[in-house]
Amino acid sequence: MNWVTTVPLQAYLTLSAALFAIGLLGVLIRRNAIAVLLGVELMLNAANINFVAFWRYEPSASMEGQVFAVIVMTLAAAEAAIALAIILNVYRRFKTVNVDQINLMKG
Amino acid sequence: MPAGSEYLLIPGLPLLAFLLVAAFGLRPQDERAAPVPIIAALCGSLYLSLRALAHVTAAGPQEFSFPWLYVGPVQLDVGVLVDNLSALMMAVVSLVSLLVQIYSIGYMKGEIGYGRYFAYMSLFSGSMLALVISDNIVQTYIFWELVGICSYLLIGFWYRRPAAAAAAKKAFVVTRFGDLGFLTAVLLLSFLGLGIFGFTDLAHAAEQGALSKGLITAVSLLLFCGAVGKSAQFPLHIWLPDAMEGPTPVSALIHAATMVAAGVYLVARTYFLFALAPAALLVVAIIGCLTLFLGATMGVAEDDIKRVLAYSTISQLGYMMLGLAVGGYMAGVFHLTTHAFFKALLFLTAGSVIHSVNTNNMWQMGGLGKRMPITSLTCLVGALALAGIFPLSGFWSKDAVLAAILSSRLPGHQAMFVIALIGVSLTAFYMFRLWFVTFTGKARTEAAEHAHESPWVMTVPLIVLAIIAVIAGALKLHLPFTGGGIAEAIRFGHEPETHSTLVIAGSLLCATAGIGVAWATYRAEHISSASFNARFPAIFQLLKNGWYLNRAWELFAIRVVIGGSALFAWFDRHVVDGMVNGVAWLCGAGSQQLRRLQTGQVQLYAFVIALGIIAALIAILGGAAHGLTFVGGGR
Numbered sequence: 001m002n003w004v005t006t007v008p009l010q011a012y013l014t015l016s017a018a019l020f021a022i023g024l025l026g027v028l029i030r031r032n033a034i035a036v037l038l039g040v041e042l043m044l045n046a047a048n049i050n051f052v053a054f055w056r057y058e059p060s061a062s063m064e065g066q067v068f069a070v071i072v073m074t075l076a077a078a079e080a081a082i083a084l085a086i087i088l089n090v091y092r093r094f095k096t097v098n099v100d101q102i103n104l105m106k107g
Numbered sequence: 108m109p110a111g112s113e114y115l116l117i118p119g120l121p122l123l124a125f126l127l128v129a130a131f132g133l134r135p136q137d138e139r140a141a142p143v144p145i146i147a148a149l150c151g152s153l154y155l156s157l158r159a160l161a162h163v164t165a166a167g168p169q170e171f172s173f174p175w176l177y178v179g180p181v182q183l184d185v186g187v188l189v190d191n192l193s194a195l196m197m198a199v200v201s202l203v204s205l206l207v208q209i210y211s212i213g214y215m216k217g218e219i220g221y222g223r224y225f226a227y228m229s230l231f232s233g234s235m236l237a238l239v240i241s242d243n244i245v246q247t248y249i250f251w252e253l254v255g256i257c258s259y260l261l262i263g264f265w266y267r268r269p270a271a272a273a274a275a276k277k278a279f280v281v282t283r284f285g286d287l288g289f290l291t292a293v294l295l296l297s298f299l300g301l302g303i304f305g306f307t308d309l310a311h312a313a314e315q316g317a318l319s320k321g322l323i324t325a326v327s328l329l330l331f332c333g334a335v336g337k338s339a340q341f342p343l344h345i346w347l348p349d350a351m352e353g354p355t356p357v358s359a360l361i362h363a364a365t366m367v368a369a370g371v372y373l374v375a376r377t378y379f380l381f382a383l384a385p386a387a388l389l390v391v392a393i394i395g396c397l398t399l400f401l402g403a404t405m406g407v408a409e410d411d412i413k414r415v416l417a418y419s420t421i422s423q424l425g426y427m428m429l430g431l432a433v434g435g436y437m438a439g440v441f442h443l444t445t446h447a448f449f450k451a452l453l454f455l456t457a458g459s460v461i462h463s464v465n466t467n468n469m470w471q472m473g474g475l476g477k478r479m480p481i482t483s484l485t486c487l488v489g490a491l492a493l494a495g496i497f498p499l500s501g502f503w504s505k506d507a508v509l510a511a512i513l514s515s516r517l518p519g520h521q522a523m524f525v526i527a528l529i530g531v532s533l534t535a536f537y538m539f540r541l542w543f544v545t546f547t548g549k550a551r552t553e554a555a556e557h558a559h560e561s562p563w564v565m566t567v568p569l570i571v572l573a574i575i576a577v578i579a580g581a582l583k584l585h586l587p588f589t590g591g592g593i594a595e596a597i598r599f600g601h602e603p604e605t606h607s608t609l610v611i612a613g614s615l616l617c618a619t620a621g622i623g624v625a626w627a628t629y630r631a632e633h634i635s636s637a638s639f640n641a642r643f644p645a646i647f648q649l650l651k652n653g654w655y656l657n658r659a660w661e662l663f664a665i666r667v668v669i670g671g672s673a674l675f676a677w678f679d680r681h682v683v684d685g686m687v688n689g690v691a692w693l694c695g696a697g698s699q700q701l702r703r704l705q706t707g708q709v710q711l712y713a714f715v716i717a718l719g720i721i722a723a724l725i726a727i728l729g730g731a732a733h734g735l736t737f738v739g740g741g742r
Contacts, residue, residue, distance in 0.1 A: 102709070
């Protein structure tokens with residue numbers, strides 16, 4: 001048995017859940033759009049931990065967990081590029097990246 | 108040629124002529140030819156209907172029909188029914204229409220809308236012929252409405268005159284009151300009856316007792332309601348005097364052959380229902396009696412030559428209805444036939460006078476007998492026929508009606524007989540008042556002095572109609588060429604043959620008395636009508652104003668209809684509109700509240716999404732814990 005398996009699956013899941021909660025909290029309460037984006041990245045990585053952990057503890061030899069983790073990383077990179085571009089444009093338009101002040105869509 | 112299509116041509120020819128004129132004959136440069144196709148078509152119709160008449164008197168009723176529509180279990184047919192009644196009516200309608208059209212060539216010469224006039228007239232004649240030949244009640248109703256719309260178009264022919272436009276509207280709206288009854292009768296027959304509409308089938312079903320007594324009474328009364336509107340019976344007669352705003356030949360057609368005859372024809376056609384509903388017959392008799400009396404009295408005080416004739420028509424229609432109601436089926440139809448001829452004649456003579464003098468007021472005429480001898484003599488023939496003087500046609504038919512009343516078994520028929528006799532006197536009186544005032548004495552105006560006889564195209568129809576008005580009584584006799592008397596062949600069940608010296612003596616006496624009083628008052632001037640009017644101003648005013656029935660209707664319309672409408676308008680405005688506006692307000696107010704959710708704060712949206720996901724998770728996991736499966740998750 002290698003050392004990884006001595007750590008129980010629950011530990012990984014707990015870490016992942018904590019990371020996801022921290023990320024979500026960041027998305028919900030931070031004012032700065034960049035910080036919100038960071039929160040989103042945290043949430044994506046929390047999901048990644050889950051994928052890899054379940055892959056490792058899964059008895060079959062399939063590669064889905066790893067493949068998904070790679071796909072999520074790719075997605076996160078693409079998302080970061082687009083989100084940063086949007087934030088840049090928002091800054092040019094509103095002279096701020098504070099999401100509280102960007103409320104043109106208020107009904 | 109199969110006989111069915113030959114019969115279809117009788118209404119078909121004038122309708123085709125209408126299409127032809129409507130398509131090609133309306134431009135001013137084409138208008139002169141407009142009468143040609145119509146007169147040709149009516150000649151064809153007349154020939155075919157006379158042939159049909161000869162055929163059915165020898166060979167019995169002919170019926171041809173084919174299915175047209177299936178509505179659920181109900182089958183609607185189109186077809187023709189040619190029996191003695193419809194063949195006789197078609198002959199009368201096409202003959203009178205033909206003569207009126209020929210007359211119109213002269214009368215309408217130079218009018219704006221000459222082509223339009225002939226197109227409408229042709230449609231009018233064609234619709235009436237189609238109404239008469241219909242073999243089922245739905246088809247009858249369709250052409251009934253078409254006749255109504257044609258009368259609207261023709262009464263309002265001079266639509267630039269406000270009075271004509273108003274009269275057309277009045278005729279249309281007032282007859283609609285009655286049409287509503289007819290429509291209800293058709294609907295009753297389809298929903299509560301057996302879903303059969305053919306006259307032959309209905310008559311059969313009624314005889315077999317397949318229709319309930321109550322239904323028969325209700326349908327009869329509703330059909331009569333339609334006839335009251337169309338045939339200008341009390342209390343819906345008020346449109347007919349106003350309909351005089353139309354050109355005079357139109358009045359002749361409406362009063363003789365097409366419009367008002369439709370109501371009487373309908374009652375005669377559906378007589379098998381009335382015969383089984385004594386209550387309905389009593390209503391018809393009472394209305395007919397009231398109408399004949401009121402019409403005759405109103406005619407006495409009228410100064411407009413056409414309106415006198417209009418009131419006379421109302422009164423004579425009352426005779427026809429009364430005749431039908433008391434069981435004199437033949438008498439009613441016979442009077443309809445003879446009346447068609449002499450009333451058309453009278454209207455055309457009135458038109459001839461108006462054409463020449465340019466006024467409708469009899470008191471601005473006078474002494475026209477010398478200047479318009481043909482018009483004067485033919486009018487005299489018409490007046491004698493209408494008054495019922497032996498041996499003119501009116502004598503025979505009025506006599507038949509009176510005899511039928513006397514021998515009837517309806518309650519109160521003695522009183523009806525007396526009223527009818529008084530009506531005979533009044534009829535003779537107002538007709539000879541008209542004739543004496545118009546044609547004898549001195550000319551009262553410049554125009555009357557310079558009056559001249561109408562052109563031959565107008566006088567020839569007058570002469571033809573006058574000859575028919577004299578001899579039409581012969582229809583009742585057993586003539587060799589009619590195969591035993593056409594009017595005799597038109598009977599319903601076993602109508603008792605009635606001859607009564609009392610009737611003949613009474614009616615002749617009353618008519619002569621009426622003529623005598625008219626002579627004494629307006630020719631010899633032994634009696635002064637002015638002093639009579641001065642002594643009894645109330646009676647004079649009452650008659651002059653047509654028993655104030657117009658006013659009564661006006662008041663009814665203003666108080667009840669408009670008042671009632673105001674109530675409904677309030678309901679519509681506040682309750683119905685209120686509901687619609689309420690829904691709109693509710694949506695608006697709700698949205699006003701909901702828009703608060705749209706804060707523009709991205710993070711709030713994200714928070715709500717997160718909450719939603721958590722809630723969904725709890726629901727799913729909680730459900731799974733309770734052993735529930737979700738759609739798609741049960742595999």
